Amino acid sequence: MPAERPGRVIWRNGTFMPWDDAVVHVNAVGHASVSAAFEGVHSYWSPDRSQLLGFRFRDHMRRLVDSLRMSRLQPAFDADELTAAAAELLSRVSVPGRDVYVRPWGFAVGLHREQMVPAGTPAEVVIDSWDFTSKLGRGTTCTLAVSSWPRTNANASPATMKVFSNYHNGRLGTIDARSRGADWPVFVNGNGEVTESSGACLAVVSDGVLSTPDLASGVLDSITRRTVLRLAAEAGVETLTRRIERTELYLADEVFLMGTAAEILPAVEIDGISVGDGHRAGPITRQLEELYHQVVRGAVTSYEEWLTPIKTGA
Ligand code: PMP
Numbered sequence: 107m108p109a110e111r112p113g114r115v116i117w118r119n120g121t122f123m124p125w126d127d128a129v130v131h132v133n134a135v136g137h138a139s140v141s142a143a144f145e146g147v148h149s150y151w152s153p154d155r156s157q158l159l160g161f162r163f164r165d166h167m168r169r170l171v172d173s174l175r176m177s178r179l180q181p182a183f184d185a186d187e188l189t190a191a192a193a194e195l196l197s198r199v200s201v202p203g204r205d206v207y208v209r210p211w212g213f214a215v216g217l218h219r220e221q222m223v224p225a226g227t228p229a230e231v232v233i234d235s236w237d238f239t240s241k242l243g244r245g246t247t248c249t250l251a252v253s254s255w256p257r258t259n260a261n262a263s264p265a266t267m268k269v270f271s272n273y274h275n276g277r278l279g280t281i282d283a284r285s286r287g288a289d290w291p292v293f294v295n296g297n298g299e300v301t302e303s304s305g306a307c308l309a310v311v312s313d314g315v316l317s318t319p320d321l322a323s324g325v326l327d328s329i330t331r332r333t334v335l336r337l338a339a340e341a342g343v344e345t346l347t348r349r350i351e352r353t354e355l356y357l358a359d360e361v362f363l364m365g366t367a368a369e370i371l372p373a374v375e376i377d378g379i380s381v382g383d384g385h386r387a388g389p390i391t392r393q394l395e396e397l398y399h400q401v402v403r404g405a406v407t408s409y410e411e412w413l414t415p416i417k418t419g420a
Contacts, residue, residue, distance in 0.1 A: 117195045117233040119182070128232065133217040141223045143173035143269045144211035146305075146366045149196055149416060150240065151203055152404040158200050159404045160208070160414030163189045165329050166366075167210065170231075173268045174212045178225035181212050189414065192233050196416045199235055207238040207367075242369050242399040247387065249375040250303070250361070251288035252352060253279035257301045260324035265301070268326060276304030290363065292355065292376065295324045300350040306365030307331040310350065310358035311390045317354075320347040330364040333412070337397050343390060360388030362395075370395040 114125040145167070149160040167188035174181045183191070192208050200206050212229040257265070258275040265272065279291035292308060293301045300319050302308055307328040309318040316338050319325050338345050355361060361373040361381045372387030372395070374380065382388045387395065401409045 115195070115198055117191050119230055119232075120191075122195070122198065125234075128234075131217055133219055134213075136218070137221055138214045138216070138218040138223055140271045141177045141179055141227075141269065142211060142213035142271075143170060143177055143179075143267065144209065145170045145268060147192070147208040147210065148238070148240075148366050148402065149200070149206045149208060149414075150402040150404075151205055155404055155415075156202070157404075158196060158202075158204075158206065158416040158418055159402070160189075160193060160196065160416060161402050162329050162333070162412045163192055163208075163414045165332075165412075166208075167192070169268060169327070169329070170210050170212065174229050176264065176267045177269055179212060179214055179223075179227055179229035181229045181231050183231055188231065188233070192235075193414050193416055195233050195235055197418060200416060200418050201237070202418055204237045205240050206235050209234045209236075238367075240369065240399075241371065242395060242402070245386065247372045247374045247385075248289040248363065249287070250290055250292050250355075250363075250373045251283040251286045251377055252355070253282050253291035253293050255279050255282060255291075255293070257293035257295045257324050259296055265324045265326050266321070273304070280304045288375070288377075294352055297349075298352060299323050300352060300355060301325050302328075303363050303365075303368075306363040306368035306371065308361065308363055309334065310354055311360035311362075311388060312354070312358050314390070315344045315346060316390065317346045317348055317350060319350050323349055328365055330366060330369070333398065333401075334364050334370070334394060337401065338390075338394060341393065341397060343394075360391045362387070362391045370398050 115122045116125045116128045147166045167185040210233045212231040214223045214227045255278045283291035290303045302325040356379050363371040372391045400406045
């Protein structure tokens, strides 16, 4: 597979190497993929500062290290080292004016033909990146369908681990939702309570109160969810993390997805039932989307701790 851009580099185990050279043997996939963990991280170009800003890099790297530890693999890098590596990668590959997606991930070293990769296996860690186009501020919406596949039981395969193997459940739910004409699934857990979508968390707004399923419902401890809870609270919106019944989805004034890739994505329909006016985001979702957009582009100074400025043009 040729590199998309001449000179493209990837970070692998502490060194930068040509993207085309970052290969593994075919026997290193398959069973080893079961234990592999990953992250999806955004960095946004700030027009005001003429600079690329990494968003909550350290929080994502901390979660990657935690997922690998929970997967009983041993990465040789800590969250601070991975944060610095991602920042340096972007300083080498990013182009002024472009937003960049960062994909750190880790997988078991070795050729694992046996079914069970043993606990304590060292993990390779890789950081790749590519340009993406943000949907923030464009009025983008989505439609949802409650998946006929329930969420994998959190006691069987914990949702707090961002491991590739959890995404099989997400994939089946997405295919199911698409077969019914919706964009994204909403999973319920074994108790019939709302959890999350396949690659994003979910919030409902009713009578001005923003609620999102609590972590014990079986959701990823999403960085965007944490961001939204803080932005909403500091903007004076009451927030709750709690169990949410499926029927609340159909009665809510506003519903939106939140995640690194989803950003803040308003839902206008669930299972064919309109949310709000059925066409556009409600007022609290719009307010939060605008605030989030300003924060990630570095236009609000009070959230500076979340931003990693990237030296470009090096
Ligand atoms: N839930 C799932 C299943 C996801 O894959 C993601 C995307 N990482 C999220 C929630 C949102 O997490 P974050 O805000 O950290 O990107």
